[in-house]
Amino acid sequence: xxxxxxxxxxxxxxxxxxAKVRGTAPYAxxxxxxxxxxxxxxxxxxxxxxxxxxxxxTAAEAMPGVLAVLTPANAPRLGEGLTSDLPVLQSLDVHYxxxxxxxxxxxxxxxxxxxxxxxAVEYSAHEPDVVLSADRPDLYAPDQLMAGFETDSVIxxxxxxxxxxxxxxxxxxxxxxxxxxxIEMHTSMARWDSDRLTMWDANQGPHTIVNxxxxxxxLERGQVRVISPYVGGAFGSKAFxxxxxxxxxxAAKVVGRTVVFELTRQQMFCLVGHRTPTIQRxxxxxxAEGRLTAISHEVVEHTSRINEFAEQTxxxxxxxxxxxxxxxxxxxxxxxxxxxxxxRAPGETPGMFALESAMDELAHExxxxxxxxxxxxxxxxDPERDVPWSSRNLVxxxxxxxxxxxxxxxxxxxxxxxxxxWLIGTGVAAATYPARRRKAECRxxxxxxxxxTVEIDGSDIGTGAWTALTQIxxxxxxxxxxxxxxxxxxxxxxxxxxxxxSTGLASWGSAIxxxxxxxxxxxxxxxxxxxxxxxxxxxxxxxGPSPHAEDYSMHAFGAHFVExxxxxxxxxxxxxxxxxxxxxxxxxxxRTARSQFLGGFSMGVSMALHEESIADExxxxxxxxxxxxxxxxxxADIGEIDIHWVEEHDPWVNELGIKGxxxxxxxxxxxxxxxxxxxxxxxRVRDLPITPDKYFxxxxxxxxxx
Amino acid sequence: MDxxxxxxxxxxxxxxxxxxxxxxxxxxxxxxxITSPKKxxxxxxxxxxxxxxxxxxxxxxxxxxxxxxDAEVTTSDGLAAExxxxxxxxxxxxxxxxxxxxxPGQVCSAAGVLAEAKAGWPSTVTDDLTAxxxxxxxxxxxxxxxxxLCRCAxxxxxxxxxxxxxxAEGVRR
Ligand code: FES
Ligand code: FES
Numbered sequence: 001x002x003x004x005x006x007x008x009x010x011x012x013x014x015x016x017x018x019a020k021v022r023g024t025a026p027y028a029x030x031x032x033x034x035x036x037x038x039x040x041x042x043x044x045x046x047x048x049x050x051x052x053x054x055x056x057x058t059a060a061e062a063m064p065g066v067l068a069v070l071t072p073a074n075a076p077r078l079g080e081g082l083t084s085d086l087p088v089l090q091s092l093d094v095h096y097x098x099x100x101x102x103x104x105x106x107x108x109x110x111x112x113x114x115x116x117x118x119x120a121v122e123y124s125a126h127e128p129d130v131v132l133s134a135d136r137p138d139l140y141a142p143d144q145l146m147a148g149f150e151t152d153s154v155i156x157x158x159x160x161x162x163x164x165x166x167x168x169x170x171x172x173x174x175x176x177x178x179x180x181x182x183i184e185m186h187t188s189m190a191r192w193d194s195d196r197l198t199m200w201d202a203n204q205g206p207h208t209i210v211n212x213x214x215x216x217x218x219l220e221r222g223q224v225r226v227i228s229p230y231v232g233g234a235f236g237s238k239a240f241x242x243x244x245x246x247x248x249x250x251a252a253k254v255v256g257r258t259v260v261f262e263l264t265r266q267q268m269f270c271l272v273g274h275r276t277p278t279i280q281r282x283x284x285x286x287x288a289e290g291r292l293t294a295i296s297h298e299v300v301e302h303t304s305r306i307n308e309f310a311e312q313t314x315x316x317x318x319x320x321x322x323x324x325x326x327x328x329x330x331x332x333x334x335x336x337x338x339x340x341x342x343x344r345a346p347g348e349t350p351g352m353f354a355l356e357s358a359m360d361e362l363a364h365e366x367x368x369x370x371x372x373x374x375x376x377x378x379x380x381x382d383p384e385r386d387v388p389w390s391s392r393n394l395v396x397x398x399x400x401x402x403x404x405x406x407x408x409x410x411x412x413x414x415x416x417x418x419x420x421x422w423l424i425g426t427g428v429a430a431a432t433y434p435a436r437r438r439k440a441e442c443r444x445x446x447x448x449x450x451x452x453t454v455e456i457d458g459s460d461i462g463t464g465a466w467t468a469l470t471q472i473x474x475x476x477x478x479x480x481x482x483x484x485x486x487x488x489x490x491x492x493x494x495x496x497x498x499x500x501x502s503t504g505l506a507s508w509g510s511a512i513x514x515x516x517x518x519x520x521x522x523x524x525x526x527x528x529x530x531x532x533x534x535x536x537x538x539x540x541x542x543x544g545p546s547p548h549a550e551d552y553s554m555h556a557f558g559a560h561f562v563e564x565x566x567x568x569x570x571x572x573x574x575x576x577x578x579x580x581x582x583x584x585x586x587x588x589x590x591r592t593a594r595s596q597f598l599g600g601f602s603m604g605v606s607m608a609l610h611e612e613s614i615a616d617e618x619x620x621x622x623x624x625x626x627x628x629x630x631x632x633x634x635x636a637d638i639g640e641i642d643i644h645w646v647e648e649h650d651p652w653v654n655e656l657g658i659k660g661x662x663x664x665x666x667x668x669x670x671x672x673x674x675x676x677x678x679x680x681x682x683x684r685v686r687d688l689p690i691t692p693d694k695y696f697x698x699x700x701x702x703x704x705x706x
Numbered sequence: 707m708d709x710x711x712x713x714x715x716x717x718x719x720x721x722x723x724x725x726x727x728x729x730x731x732x733x734x735x736x737x738x739x740i741t742s743p744k745k746x747x748x749x750x751x752x753x754x755x756x757x758x759x760x761x762x763x764x765x766x767x768x769x770x771x772x773x774x775x776d777a778e779v780t781t782s783d784g785l786a787a788e789x790x791x792x793x794x795x796x797x798x799x800x801x802x803x804x805x806x807x808x809x810p811g812q813v814c815s816a817a818g819v820l821a822e823a824k825a826g827w828p829s830t831v832t833d834d835l836t837a838x839x840x841x842x843x844x845x846x847x848x849x850x851x852x853x854x855l856c857r858c859a860x861x862x863x864x865x866x867x868x869x870x871x872x873x874a875e876g877v878r879r
Binding site: 595632 | 725727728732735736739741742743744745746747748749751752754781782783785786790793794797798801803804805806807808809810813845847848849851852853854855856857858859860861862863864865
């Protein structure tokens with residue numbers, strides 16, 4: 001067999017595409033459990049912190065069609081070791097508003113929902129404490145951040161360098177609470193067959209969910225199967241187990257029937273996590289030529305009382321620009337909020353808004369083109385770890401993007417371009433995201449007739465993994481695409497970590513490549529390079545991070561260029577066009593990769609202009625908890641988007657030289673929009689989102705500036 | 707309260723008993739297990755549940771099943787009854803989706819947009835409200851498709867997908 005390198009990189013059409021456009025690809029609730037399905041609906045706490053003092057399910061229990069009402073008084077006891085909000089219905093204590101305090105199981109969804117209204121609950125409660133501020137006395141430094149990052153980093157004498165700098169920027173940026181809101185609501189359908197549990201579920205990796213179900217119900221690995229071949233978006237909220245999986249399994253066990261728990265959109269705002277709000281103070285010091293001498297990035301964010309989720313917000317500042325003196329810090333407040341979780345590029349997304357806005361402010365102070373300022377501060381090596389880059393092409397992205405966008409000759413002055421009632425501006429920002437690899441196992445079966453089955457518990461949450469992994473397998477085995485049958489999204493398949501941290505393709509693809517190499521070696525050694533008539537089965541794995549991860553700093557980079565138009569009378573913001581260029585290693589599928597970059601960037605535009613979950617200070621809930629009030633970008637909000645990537649060969653990251661592309665698109669995008677908004681209006685909005693009211697709030701400054 | 711109705715879905719008649727509170731979306735998904743239309747909000751806010759009722763696009767989560775007794779309901783799956791629909795091909799050609807969960811709704815909505823354009827209906831971005839012919843420009847498509855949220859944000863690919871079919875069907879110059 002020889003390697004045929006013809007499928008990787010090609011824009012192969014999605015193999016799951018025809019079923020998805022028709023709507024026949026079965027998402028969680030759409031699977032056939034083999035028997036009629038009962039429905040779960042939940043009663044949720046109306047207070048943020050307190051205790052249930054009365055809970056009367058009798059009226060609900062008496063309703064025809066109600067099979068059970070589960071409460072903390074009668075719910076089965078769950079195993080020890082569940083954390084955060086997973087011990088569902090195990091106590092009378094309330095830790096956040098929206099916590100499940102009772103659950104109805106009924107013959108139909110209509111009956112279940114109606115019965116929820118018949119459950120009477122009373123509480124004793126504290127006043128809610130939901131407002132984050134930078135001067136809270138209870139801010140604390142967590143032991144470490146998510147993904148094992150250090151809480152703080154200090155190099156050199158930042159304060160001294162700032163005092164001595166020719167030019168400085170000192171500004172505070174704020175990003176609000178945001179909610180992932182995949183369009184498929186979190187859904188779990190559970191069926192027990194004696195002591196074996198099957199769950200059809202919307203998640204980013206079945207193995208993660210299995211572990212928590214084993215803990216909750218005292219099961220062995222072989223007793224739980226989680227099946228998730230199609231997932232309707234996730235963006236982080238479906239990465240970890242949430243109360244829905246635990247409750248669905250519990251309810252099915254109690255009634256002895258298949259049950260489904262499909263969250264409502266409103267419940268998506270409290271039961272499945274959110275992105276923490278942030279308050280970020282950035283201080284930059286530079287010499288007169290724009291070379292940074294000091295960077296300081298201090299982050300304040302929140303977590304809940306029942307989990308510590310310490311988002312790594314300032315970590316991009318540790319890698320993006322050179323400066324001899326540097327400092328990053330993270331402080332948390334524990335509030336009466338639901339547990340926060342990961343949302344697309346946790347850390348980088350809010351952090352890059354602040355850093356890349358501040359760089360734009362510095363460019364203005366210096367009178368330097370913001371593209372040029374970034375190029376002047378390009379570090380030769382990772383500026384904090386002091387190791388070389390495995391590959392880094394930020395400058396190429398900036399130059400290529402500038403050319404594609406038509407940046408040359410841009411007037412640096414803000415607020416001077418008009419077209420009728422529209423104020424016009426352009427902005428730039430960099431993007432970055434780490435390239436990692438995780439442990440994954442794989443099984444490849446060669447059938448005597450030339451067909452191949454490739455099994456791995458990977459996950460396709462819309463990324464295109466179904467197609468890209470099939471391409472990788474075909475290339476690695478040296479066969480046609482049609483010869484590959486891929487199996488993913490099932491915990492009975494060989495172990496793999498979930499789709500998260502942009503590690504999916506890098507990890508699962510590497511496992512497939514390594515296993516396929518072993519297949520070919522075995523065929524060569526034992527069967528003269530031919531597939532024997534009775535086939536072969538080979539198991540393999542990738543053990544974990546790249547062996548070069550200690551010696552090299554591994555990151556993808558990118559650059560966004562956007563044009564913004566602001567209505568001078570209404571403050572309405574439009575985004576007619578953008579160019580977004582990436583250096584993210586090898587691209588496996590040009591078609592689906594383009595969609596990933598586009599989706600990430602567009603979500604960043606949505607973050608810049610629309611997204612904000614507003615907590616009511618008195619009543620403690622998110623007041624805009626649905627898609628009519630929590631605005632996300634619609635079709636009319638997104639203009640012409642030019643997506644491009646530069647060639648990049650990285651021999652160190654993994655077997656395929658790929659860096660992961662699901663998250664980098666959103667990083668920096670909001671800053672590019674805010675920078676363009678400033679260029680259009682002269683108004684620097686440092687608190688997202690840039691809604692029309694802020695145009696009027698800040699307009700006096702604009703008049704003063706003119 | 708239960709009521710007997712007949713739903714005509716994708717050319718097939720389905721006699722069934724529904725709770726009078728049952729929406730068309732739940733009648734399809736939960737009673738008939740026709741799951742091409744998706745539920746993304748249940749409140750008319752996302753468009754994932756879009757189907758065609760007698761040729762017009764509706765959010766099926768906002769329609770009570772008892773009100774469409776004997777009406778003709780078409781899902782995205784039903785559009786493919788006679789083989790691949792041009793909109794399906796265009797969505798595939800343009801990779802106009804990622805997770806695919808909003809997609810059957812987008813496709814039905816696009817079918818509705820094409821029919822509305824052929825009937826000469828203007829939109830909020832149409833310059834000349836009295837014009838006989840509608841030209842489905844990119845801005846017209848963006849506006850008319852904005853009732854269908856896509857959290858994967860495939861919008862910039864949905865526009866050329868709809869444009870391709872609009873051109874083939876003579877409602878785009
Ligand atoms: S489910 Fe009907 S509009 Fe969202
Ligand atoms: S394709 Fe995922 S929501 Fe549109």
